[in-house]
Amino acid sequence: TIYLDHNASTPVDEKVIDKIVAAMRELPANPSSVDHREGAAASAAVEEARERVAKGINARSADIIFVSGATEANNLAIIGTMRAQNKTGRTRIVTIATEHPSVLEAARNTGAGTEIVVLPVDDQGRIDLNLLESELKRGTALVSSMAANNETGVCHPLSAIGRLCEKYGALFHCDLTQLTAYHPIDVQSCNIHLASLSGHKMYGPKGTGALYCRRRRPHVALEPILRGGGQERGLRSGTLNTSGIVGLAAAFELREPRLKIAANIADLRNALERRLVQETGAFVNGGEADRLPNTLNLSIPGIEPLALMRRLSGQITFSSSSACSTQSVKDSHVLEAMFGANTERTKCAFRLGLGFGTTKDQVETAAELFIEAVSGIRQGRVGSAA
Ligand code: PMP
Incomplete structure (x- = not known):
């Protein structure tokens, strides 16, 4: 994975x-x-x-x-x-x-x-x-x-x-x-x-x-x-x-x-970000602010992060909002502070965190898997509505 x-x-x-x-x-x-x-x-x-x-x-x-x-x-x-x-x-x-x-x-x-x-x-x-x-x-x-x-x-x-x-x-x-x-x-x-x-x-x-x-x-x-x-x-x-x-x-x-090569992680993160924004319509949370090189927090309208995690389980390990607050299903207080409570932007957020071990190949594969999973969820919804 x-x-x-x-x-x-x-x-x-x-x-x-x-x-x-x-x-x-x-x-x-x-x-x-x-x-x-x-x-x-x-x-x-x-x-x-x-x-x-x-x-x-x-x-x-x-x-x-x-x-x-x-x-x-x-x-x-x-x-x-x-x-x-x-x-x-x-x-x-x-x-x-x-x-x-x-x-x-x-x-x-x-x-x-x-x-x-x-x-x-x-x-x-x-x-x-x-x-x-x-x-x-x-x-x-x-x-x-x-x-x-x-x-x-x-x-x-x-x-x-x-x-x-x-x-x-x-x-x-x-x-x-x-x-x-x-x-x-x-x-x-x-x-x-x-x-x-x-x-x-x-x-x-x-x-x-x-x-x-x-x-x-x-x-x-x-x-x-x-x-x-x-x-x-x-x-x-x-x-x-x-x-x-x-x-x-x-x-x-x-x-x-490693501090000298942290910019390489930002390059990989930015590539992943560009693809997911283009292909899924994702919003980048905090995207205009000064950010860590490794972190990417996204909201994809209509896509529940837990559904995404289920589809990608065993393929990509990532977090629905903050793994730091145990397994609570509470909405993130961080995103609520940015977007308000009960907004789609808050409810649909997930976090990708790259590291020094993350490779270009992994990022490309992850992008494909995310895009596939999102379109799968979207098609599934159209199918069940019909
Ligand atoms: N502060 C921040 C910003 C964190 O991300 C974390 C870990 N999620 C902590 C504090 C708590 O750190 P620790 O796990 O070492 O107790």
Whole structure:
């Protein structure tokens, strides 16, 4: 089958697997047990990984906290900073309607006293920076904006958001999950104070991730959610996942040369997009916005995505809207924010996510299969109506 669901999860690269397996074999001790040689060896591997991950986003290694994935990173960033900020009386958080549920739900559950402002997006999934600025003027503790959307690939202007946060003295949290594999990131030049990363969206292992939290100029106060043994400077207790952390770092190592060829994925995506638009009358959701190179979110009028998935089952793997919100049949909150509830554009949307392993042949075959399936569904409907 042709795998076009890289936004939901990427396959783990073979080189990453080798490093994970080696770490599992060779580093059995607890990396916190630094008083013996085996523990020190595991700890050294974790610290080397920390350097690698930090370098990948132009951060200092002391600012990296290893966690279980972006869901945890988003929760820790938002709940952790708001709990610390609430003590200072700054209680407003500004976020965006198209954020991942782990951001929106965390913002709704920071504890008493938080006021949440959810910014709307236009029909291309873009925010209005003037609106953000007018919210910031009213005094805001934290702005949480993703770098790139997991359903549409639409990217937000991080440097501009960072400048506004700096101007009004707000902290800037950025969910980098979908962007990391395909785009360079500099947390310092974008004035990002907190950033969430996930291993399994960048050819690394599932259940791994990191939160970047700036500890200098200004120092970002963070309250832990998981308390216990005090690992990760007390900010995230729990025995470190040595092999997973090594795997995450290996994914960052692979990422560097690949960033240079991410444009090739955009070429394949654009070719697929052109064919499907021409042959099926598909609409491209977020097509006029700045987008990730790998993501294609389409709505084909009258074609139910689940019917399309059934026809193509075993041939193409893709997603009806967001595999990130389990198997709910709920309409996508991202597309609802762009097009409104109960619109055909929202109901008929599906997502194709290409990756570094996607070939030109696969894209051509996928295009043919989609076109055939759509015309099959359309003919079937005419037949049954007769
Ligand atoms: N944020 C975004 C933008 C995502 O796409 C995802 C994964 N679907 C997450 C957060 C959650 O990441 P994880 O699976 O690592 O918890």
